[in-house]
Amino acid sequence: MSVQLSIGSGIASFDEPLQRLVSERVAGRIFERDAALWGRPAEPEAAIRLGWTDFIRTAEQLIPRIDGLRAELLSQGVDRFVLCGMGGSSLAPAVITRWAGVELTMIDSTHPDAVRRVLDPEALARTAVVVSSKSGSTIETRSHLAAFTEAFRGAGIDPADRIVIVTDPGSPLDGESRAAGRRVFTADPHVGGRFSALTAFGLVPAGLAGADLRTLVADAQRVRASLASDTTENPALRLAAAISAGLPERFVLAVSEVDGSDWGFGAWIEQLVAESTGKEGRGVLPIALPVSSAEFATPPDNTLRVRTGADLPSSDGDWELATAGALGAQILTWEVATAALGRIMGIDPFDQPDVEAAKVAARAALGAPSEERGTSVDPPAPVRLAEQVRGAVPRGGYLAIQAYVDPAGRCAAALRRLRERLAAALGVPVALGFGPSYLHSVGQLHKGGPALGAFLQVIEVADRDLMIPGGESSFGALIAAQARGDRDVLRERGRPVLVLALAGPNDSSLDEFLAAL
Numbered sequence: 001m002s003v004q005l006s007i008g009s010g011i012a013s014f015d016e017p018l019q020r021l022v023s024e025r026v027a028g029r030i031f032e033r034d035a036a037l038w039g040r041p042a043e044p045e046a047a048i049r050l051g052w053t054d055f056i057r058t059a060e061q062l063i064p065r066i067d068g069l070r071a072e073l074l075s076q077g078v079d080r081f082v083l084c085g086m087g088g089s090s091l092a093p094a095v096i097t098r099w100a101g102v103e104l105t106m107i108d109s110t111h112p113d114a115v116r117r118v119l120d121p122e123a124l125a126r127t128a129v130v131v132s133s134k135s136g137s138t139i140e141t142r143s144h145l146a147a148f149t150e151a152f153r154g155a156g157i158d159p160a161d162r163i164v165i166v167t168d169p170g171s172p173l174d175g176e177s178r179a180a181g182r183r184v185f186t187a188d189p190h191v192g193g194r195f196s197a198l199t200a201f202g203l204v205p206a207g208l209a210g211a212d213l214r215t216l217v218a219d220a221q222r223v224r225a226s227l228a229s230d231t232t233e234n235p236a237l238r239l240a241a242a243i244s245a246g247l248p249e250r251f252v253l254a255v256s257e258v259d260g261s262d263w264g265f266g267a268w269i270e271q272l273v274a275e276s277t278g279k280e281g282r283g284v285l286p287i288a289l290p291v292s293s294a295e296f297a298t299p300p301d302n303t304l305r306v307r308t309g310a311d312l313p314s315s316d317g318d319w320e321l322a323t324a325g326a327l328g329a330q331i332l333t334w335e336v337a338t339a340a341l342g343r344i345m346g347i348d349p350f351d352q353p354d355v356e357a358a359k360v361a362a363r364a365a366l367g368a369p370s371e372e373r374g375t376s377v378d379p380p381a382p383v384r385l386a387e388q389v390r391g392a393v394p395r396g397g398y399l400a401i402q403a404y405v406d407p408a409g410r411c412a413a414a415l416r417r418l419r420e421r422l423a424a425a426l427g428v429p430v431a432l433g434f435g436p437s438y439l440h441s442v443g444q445l446h447k448g449g450p451a452l453g454a455f456l457q458v459i460e461v462a463d464r465d466l467m468i469p470g471g472e473s474s475f476g477a478l479i480a481a482q483a484r485g486d487r488d489v490l491r492e493r494g495r496p497v498l499v500l501a502l503a504g505p506n507d508s509s510l511d512e513f514l515a516a517l
Contacts (some may be wrong), residue, residue, distance in 0.1 A: 010318025087440025136171025278445025
C-alpha cells in the first residue's frame with residue numbers, strides 16, 4: 001500500500017520548494033547517505049545518522065531473534081512486557097503496539113507513583129522488562145533499571161532472566177549488561193533516536209509484546225523506492241514542501257488521527273519533527289490532538305491541520321494536510337519528509353544542541369539542597385495565575401503545559417481538561433507534555449526553536465516518595481530537579497515560565513485554576 005497525501009487548497013505555494021527538492025536530488029541523496037545535504041557544519045553529524053535508510057538489512061537479522069526470545073519468555077509464563085525508555089526509545093514501540101493491538105506497559109516517567117505502579121509485585125512473576133537507551137547513560141532509564149533489578153531480586157527472580165537491554169554497541173549499558181548476563185540487542189549506532197522506529201529500539205520491545213514486525217517492515221520496504229525517487233510525486237517531498245509553505249508564521253501542526261486509526265501516531269510525529277527542526281530560532285511544532293479539539297475546529301492563524309490514518313480523509317480546510325497508508329510506510333515517509341524539511345529550512349535535522357542544557361541543569365539541581373518540594377506560585381492564587389497565563393503567550397505563539405505529574409493519575413486527567421479549556425479560552429495552540437518525557441521530545445524546540453512559547457509547569461509532589469536503589473537520591477527528588485532544570489534553562493533563554501505547584505493528587509489548586517478560566 002502506497003502512502004497517500006492530500007494537500008489543502010490554501011497551501012498553494014508549496015510547488016517552488018518541491019521543485020527545488022527534486023532538482024537538488026534531495027530524496028535520492030538521502031538514501032545515498034549524502035551527508036553534505038545539510039551544509040558543511042552539519043556534515044560530521046549527518047555522516048553518522050543516516051543508517052535508518054537501510055532499515056531492512058538489520059530488521060531481517062533482528063526479527064528471528066526477537067521471535068525466539070518471545071517464545072522462550074512465553075514458555076516461562078511471561079505475558080507482561082514493560083518498556084523503560086525515553087523519547088525515541090519509547091514513542092515508536094508505543095505506536096507499533098497500539099497499531100498491532102498488543103499490550104506494552106510503558107514507563108517514561110520518574111514520578112514516584114508511576115514507577116511504583118509499574119513495579120507491581122503481584123505482576124513481577126509474569127513480567128519481562130526491556131530497558132532501552134541509545135547512550136546507555138539516560139538517567140531516567142538507568143533509575144528504572146535499578147528499580148526493576150531490586151524488585152526482581154526481592155521476588156526471588158534472577159534479573160538477568162527478565163531484563164532485556166537495547167543500546168548502542170560499546171555503550172556503558174552494553175558492557176555492564178553483558179557482564180551481568182543480561183540479553184543485549186545492539187542497535188545501529190548510525191541512527192539517531194528519533195529516526196530509530198524501524199531499528200532495534202522500535203522492533204525489540206514491540207516484537208516481544210507480540211506485534212507483527214514482518215508486516216510493519218514489509219510495508220516500509222514497499223514504499224522505499226518511491227520515497228527515494230526524485231520526482232514531484234514523491235509523497236515525502238510533497239509533505240516536506242507543504243509543511244514548509246506556511247513557515248515561519250504557520251509553524252504549528254495540529255495532528256489528529258482519523259477514526260479507526262488510534263495508533264498514537266501524533267506523539268511520535270511530535271518528537272520526530274520538533275526535535276529535528278526546533279533549533280537556531282526556527283522550528284515546526286506538531287501537537288497531537290483529538291479531532292474535537294478547539295485547534296482543529298477553528299485553527300489559529302499559526303496552525304496547519306494534519307490528519308493521519310490508514311485511510312485518506314478528504315481535506316475540508318484550506319490549511320490542511322492528510323496522510324494515509326500502512327504504519328510502516330508512514331513511518332518511513334515522515335522520516336524522509338523530516339530530513340527533507342531540514343534541507344529546506346537550512347538546519348541540521350540530526351542534532352539536538354539544546355537538549356543537554358536541561359540535563360546539566362537538572363543534575364545541578366539534584367545535587368543542590370532541595371527547594372522544589374516547597375515550590376510556591378508567585379503569586380500563589382490560582383485566579384491570579386490564570387490571569388498571568390492569558391498575558392504570557394507571545395503574539396502568534398503557543399502555550400505548553402509541562403506536567404510533572406503521574407501520567408495516569410487524577411491530575412493528568414484534569415490537565416487534559418485544562419488543555420482543552422485553555423485552547424478555547426486563549427485561541428492559541430496548547431500542548432500538553434508530561435515531564436520528563438517531553439524533554440526527550442519537544443523540549444529541544446521549546447529552548448532552541450522560535451521564541452514564541454509560554455510555559456506552564458504543573459508540579460505534583462507524590463504522597464509517598466520512592467528511593468532509587470544504589471544511590472542517595474529518590475524518584476521524587478529526580479523529577480523535581482528535572483522540572484527545575486528545564487525551567488531554569490527556559491528562563492535563561494528568555495522564555496516566560498509560570499508554575500502551579502500541587503501538594504499531592506488531591507490538591508484543589510488545579511480545580512481552582514480550571515474554575516478561574
